[in-house]
Amino acid sequence: MDKFLIFTVVGLTLSAVYAIVASGLVLTYATTGIFNFAHGAIGMFVAFSYWQFRFAWGMPTPVALVLALGVLAPAIGLLIDRVIMRGLRGTSEATRLVVSISLLVGLIAVANIVWEPGNSRPFRTFFEGKRIDVFVTTITYHQGITILVAVIVAAGLRWLLHGTRIGVSMRANVDDGTLTLLNGARPNRIAGLSWAVGGFLAGVGGVLIAPTLSLEAGSLSLLIINAYAAAIFGRLRSIPLTFVGAIVIGLTEGYLAGYLPGDNRYLAAFRPAAAVIILFVALLLVPNPRLRDRTHIREYFPAPTHSGMAMMAGAVVVVAVVMVTTLDTVSLISYGPVFSLGIVALSLVPLVGFAGQISLAQLSFGAVGAIAVAHHGVGGSPLGLVLAVVFAALVGIVVALPVMRLSGIYLALATAAFAVALDRWMFNLPDFDIGPVHISIFEVGSVSVDPVRLFGRDFDTPGSLMMLSAVAFALVALLVAALRWSRFGRQLVAMRDSEAACATFGLNLLWPRIGVFAFSAGIAGLGGALYAMQLGSVAPARFGLLNGLPIFIVVVVGGAGLVGSGLFAGSMLFGVLPFTSGWGPVFAKINSMFSGLAGIGLGRHPSGAVPVFSRAVSPLRNDPVVLAAMAVSMAAIYALRIAGLYSNWPFAVLLAAAGALAYLAAVRRSRATTAEEDSGADNEHGERAPVELEWVGITEPWTPAQLARIEQALDLDSIKAEFVKADLDA
Amino acid sequence: MLEARDVSVQFGGHQALSRVSIAAPAGQITGLIGPNGAGKTTLFNAISGLVTPTSGTITIDGRDVTGTSLHKRARCGLARTFQQLELFTMLTVRENIRVAADIRSRWARDHTDVGALTEAVIDRVGLREVADERTTSIPTGQGRLVELGRALACKPRVLLLDEPASGQDDRETERFGRLLVEIADEGTAVLLVEHDMSLVMDVCHCVHVLDLGQIIAVGTPSEIQANTVVLDAYLGTDARSAS
Ligand SMILES: Nc1ncnc2c1ncn2[C@@H]1O[C@H](COP(=O)(O)OP(=O)(O)OP(=O)(O)O)[C@@H](O)[C@H]1O
Numbered sequence: 021m022d023k024f025l026i027f028t029v030v031g032l033t034l035s036a037v038y039a040i041v042a043s044g045l046v047l048t049y050a051t052t053g054i055f056n057f058a059h060g061a062i063g064m065f066v067a068f069s070y071w072q073f074r075f076a077w078g079m080p081t082p083v084a085l086v087l088a089l090g091v092l093a094p095a096i097g098l099l100i101d102r103v104i105m106r107g108l109r110g111t112s113e114a115t116r117l118v119v120s121i122s123l124l125v126g127l128i129a130v131a132n133i134v135w136e137p138g139n140s141r142p143f144r145t146f147f148e149g150k151r152i153d154v155f156v157t158t159i160t161y162h163q164g165i166t167i168l169v170a171v172i173v174a175a176g177l178r179w180l181l182h183g184t185r186i187g188v189s190m191r192a193n194v195d196d197g198t199l200t201l202l203n204g205a206r207p208n209r210i211a212g213l214s215w216a217v218g219g220f221l222a223g224v225g226g227v228l229i230a231p232t233l234s235l236e237a238g239s240l241s242l243l244i245i246n247a248y249a250a251a252i253f254g255r256l257r258s259i260p261l262t263f264v265g266a267i268v269i270g271l272t273e274g275y276l277a278g279y280l281p282g283d284n285r286y287l288a289a290f291r292p293a294a295a296v297i298i299l300f301v302a303l304l305l306v307p308n309p310r311l312r313d314r315t316h317i318r319e320y321f322p323a324p325t326h327s328g329m330a331m332m333a334g335a336v337v338v339v340a341v342v343m344v345t346t347l348d349t350v351s352l353i354s355y356g357p358v359f360s361l362g363i364v365a366l367s368l369v370p371l372v373g374f375a376g377q378i379s380l381a382q383l384s385f386g387a388v389g390a391i392a393v394a395h396h397g398v399g400g401s402p403l404g405l406v407l408a409v410v411f412a413a414l415v416g417i418v419v420a421l422p423v424m425r426l427s428g429i430y431l432a433l434a435t436a437a438f439a440v441a442l443d444r445w446m447f448n449l450p451d452f453d454i455g456p457v458h459i460s461i462f463e464v465g466s467v468s469v470d471p472v473r474l475f476g477r478d479f480d481t482p483g484s485l486m487m488l489s490a491v492a493f494a495l496v497a498l499l500v501a502a503l504r505w506s507r508f509g510r511q512l513v514a515m516r517d518s519e520a521a522c523a524t525f526g527l528n529l530l531w532p533r534i535g536v537f538a539f540s541a542g543i544a545g546l547g548g549a550l551y552a553m554q555l556g557s558v559a560p561a562r563f564g565l566l567n568g569l570p571i572f573i574v575v576v577v578g579g580a581g582l583v584g585s586g587l588f589a590g591s592m593l594f595g596v597l598p599f600t601s602g603w604g605p606v607f608a609k610i611n612s613m614f615s616g617l618a619g620i621g622l623g624r625h626p627s628g629a630v631p632v633f634s635r636a637v638s639p640l641r642n643d644p645v646v647l648a649a650m651a652v653s654m655a656a657i658y659a660l661r662i663a664g665l666y667s668n669w670p671f672a673v674l675l676a677a678a679g680a681l682a683y684l685a686a687v688r689r690s691r692a693t694t695a696e697e698d699s700g701a702d703n704e705h706g707e708r709a710p711v712e713l714e715w716v717g718i719t720e721p722w723t724p725a726q727l728a729r730i731e732q733a734l735d736l737d738s739i740k741a742e743f744v745k746a747d748l749d750a
Numbered sequence: 751m752l753e754a755r756d757v758s759v760q761f762g763g764h765q766a767l768s769r770v771s772i773a774a775p776a777g778q779i780t781g782l783i784g785p786n787g788a789g790k791t792t793l794f795n796a797i798s799g800l801v802t803p804t805s806g807t808i809t810i811d812g813r814d815v816t817g818t819s820l821h822k823r824a825r826c827g828l829a830r831t832f833q834q835l836e837l838f839t840m841l842t843v844r845e846n847i848r849v850a851a852d853i854r855s856r857w858a859r860d861h862t863d864v865g866a867l868t869e870a871v872i873d874r875v876g877l878r879e880v881a882d883e884r885t886t887s888i889p890t891g892q893g894r895l896v897e898l899g900r901a902l903a904c905k906p907r908v909l910l911l912d913e914p915a916s917g918q919d920d921r922e923t924e925r926f927g928r929l930l931v932e933i934a935d936e937g938t939a940v941l942l943v944e945h946d947m948s949l950v951m952d953v954c955h956c957v958h959v960l961d962l963g964q965i966i967a968v969g970t971p972s973e974i975q976a977n978t979v980v981l982d983a984y985l986g987t988d989a990r991s992a993s
């Protein structure tokens with residue numbers, strides 16, 4: 021009995037924190053339509069700041085509390101609304117999602133810069149050591165305060181939403197955004213208020229929970245994923261139901277802590293994952309959402325061209341050859357993931373870019389591939405690689421089946437929950453048997469991976485593995501492009517624009533959704549397997565949710581529908597960033613924020629960065645003469661490097677110089693030819709494709725012809741005609 | 751032949767349709783008119799399965815499809831266009847139509863040549879010149895033809911058209927009217943929502959008038975034009991401002 025009460029109190033304390041955090045999440049989502057993945061990260065950041073004020077600088081508790089919760093937390097909320105979220109109106113759900121995930125990654129990066137990880141930061145509870153007797157049990161002051169705060173928050177939110185004018189408008193917003201406008205409330209004020217309150221609640225939750233955990237940016241930000249489960253109970257709309265969900269989850273965790281046999285290795289790991297599993301189950305109970313219609317208006321990804329794909333595949337292999345023949349072993353090891361994890365990045369292109377689905381678990385599928393190759397690739401058997409693809413695809417199907425009817429944030433949450441469940445629970449399981457099948461995972465720790473043996477050759481050096489990964493990358497890139505050219509690919513991009521329309525042609529959306537999920541998971545599995553071979557020995561820590569998020573972000577930033585963005589993400593995250601980080605700690609710090617910042621900037625360029633690059637280099641690409649000259653000179657520079665004439669630094673500088681010269685020459689020549697064409701065909705649009713209308717007057721001069729185009733696009737003629745008709749009628 | 755009987759739809763507290771019954775016989779064009787917000791699009795959504803009615807039944811060629819999913823209804827021969835264009839912006843006009851034909855060839859299993867069907871539809875709706883353009887670079891009027899083309903590529907027996915002529919000029923509308931008559935003559939049941947009264951009155955065999963979620967009148971075009979209830983509800987404002 022006593023034990024039961026003790027763990028009831030433990031559970032209710034957790035419930036209180038989850039309720040506080042989740043209600044803030046629900047409030048911002050319901051009033052602004054933005055699901056804030058960074059909600060937990062705000063709480064984490066405020067908790068760190070509170071620690072700084074209270075314990076590092078020794079301020080009195082009330083002052084530190086007012087500074088952290090009264091000033092900083094709402095200010096962060098307001099700042100996020102003003103600077104980042106306001107620009108996102110009218111963007112697709114995927115874009116908004118990436119921005120808030122980037123914010124999560126960015127906040128963790130900033131926290132890790134300000135508060136260097138690894139240092140011990142003692143964080144005392146409120147009124148440490150004091151406890152009171154309630155009925156037959158004792159609770160600490162901290163527990164009492166936590167529960168009390170949750171009650172106050174519940175009462176306060178009720179008062180805000182039912183008792184104040186602006187609160188009533190917020191509630192109206194929950195039901196129907198247009199109603200608010202009719203009520204005369206200003207949406208900007210409502211958004212601002214709900215972000216401020218959301219930030220405040222995240223902060224309160226963070227400060228209350230941090231003392232009972234260690235102060236670590238990543239785990240603190242993710243711990244609050246447990247609170248997301250509570251929010252799903254409330255269908256992201258209802259605050260009372262969110263409280264109910266929080267109580268269920270908190271108590272479950274409390275009782276698991278009390279009653280789960282601690283000596284059972286299979287179950288011990290289950291406790292931290294319980295909330296995530298509840299989240300997954302809660303998602304299954306979400307009613308069918310409306311079919312997606314017309315969401316991605318601002319993004320456009322052209323199909324890859326045959327020549328472009330050939331060039332890309334060739335360039336990947338050539339670059340790999342150059343790297344393998346010039347770099348030392350250490351560098352080859354550190355740049356190894358460019359192509360292997362690049363394949364994981366590539367796996368997002370069909371899923372996110374073509375089909376418009378979201379998966380935050382790609383790296384987890386990579387982990388499945390790694391495990392498969394570790395156990396089945398023993399002695400270099402190629403079967404390991406095959407099974408890596410197969411197992412990852414199968415796991416992808418298992419994850420996808422229950423949640424496939426969901427989309428957008430629900431799918432994002434489901435895959436994130438899956439990634440966390442793997443990370444916290446499954447990956448820590450010892451071997452077990454299901455019937456005749458013996459399942460072996462990471463064997464509690466790490467497993468070693470044998471290099472593969474293909475075509476009678478062992479891929480056992482960093483160089484040969486990089487070559488193998490590069491060739492695999494090129495082949496997968498071609499495969500993804502072929503998918504886009506196929507009938508199935510057309511269907512996927514059609515579904516991305518309008519699932520409703522596809523269904524009205526008689527398409528059962530379930531199969532393409534599952535198909536693309538399995539395809540993409542399989543590719544990720546291959547990438548993970550190659551990565552595992554490069555590492556030689558793999559542990560679950562390499563494949564956590566937080567490790568995967570930057571890949572997701574940078575692929576979307578590159579332009580999720582473009583095969584090139586897989587290469588962009590791979591070379592950026594695992595090539596350029598590690599390289600420049602070597603220049604000094606300042607660069608390393610800036611680089612750690614790269615994916616966060618890049619993702620936040622996405623709101624302004626929803627079609628991604630790769631088209632900007634590829635437009636910039638298009639004069640070079642379309643000029644075979646200069647291109648050939650460049651290739652020859654680069655080959656010569658390379659030959660001299662191989663001959664040992666100079667080391668890598670001059671080599672790199674010479675290569676860069678050759679590239680820059682060729683680029684300048686190509687730009688020169690293309691200018692000259694367009695000038696000729698322009699003078700030749702005056703009134704013609706020439707071969708240039710007309711720019712998107714949004715850019716008229718910005719990248720294109722403003723001409724009467726452009727005006728006519730805009731009028732045509734807006735269909736002004738017919739409107740004019742109607743007005744004229746109305747006039748005549750009257 | 752499409753039949754909807756006693757269909758009611760509720761959005762929160764708002765009764766968007768109350769016990770609406772409508773029939774669209776094969777080989778005829780049935781008009782559905784009504785002021786903005788009357789519930790026409792909602793009725794289309796209920797018929798095609800995008801919203802779930804609170805009551806009522808929907809049958810296609812005698813088969814009860816109430817409660818079935820969208821794609822099953824499509825496979826029963828139902829096709830529709832959307833008032834808010836649902837074009838595939840990453841694809842060209844031809845590919846838009848081709849996707850529909852592809853999907854159809856999967857479930858119809860009648861060995862139709864997808865490519866040939868696509869080209870035939872392109873010619874039929876008159877999009878040959880813009881076949882290789884992206885759908886974002888063509889005017890709305892032609893966008894509506896793409897929607898129609900996609901629906902036709904499904905070879906439907908029942909065709910729901912939601913304001914297909916808006917954004918078209920008079921000449922295009924006239925051509926469009928002829929096309930509709932042709933489609934109906936082939937035995938398709940066409941249900942047409944349209945604000946262009948002259949088009950409706952020209953081509954429809956029978957017109958239903960919807961106001962505030964209820965059918966207030968049914969009749970031939972000439973009967974509807976003479977109906978004072980309709981004039982009040984629908985043309986009321988126009989009639990008053992004209993006098
Ligand atoms: N998803 C929805 N949620 C809530 N209300 C809706 C929804 N869809 C439509 N409505 C409401 O139902 C009513 C009927 O809308 P509907 O779009 O069917 O009208 P309509 O006759 O097609 O009008 P229009 O001529 O402007 O196209 C309107 O009051 C509209 O606001």
Ligand SMILES: [Mg+2]
Pocket residue numbers: 790791792833912
């Ligand atoms: Mg409508």
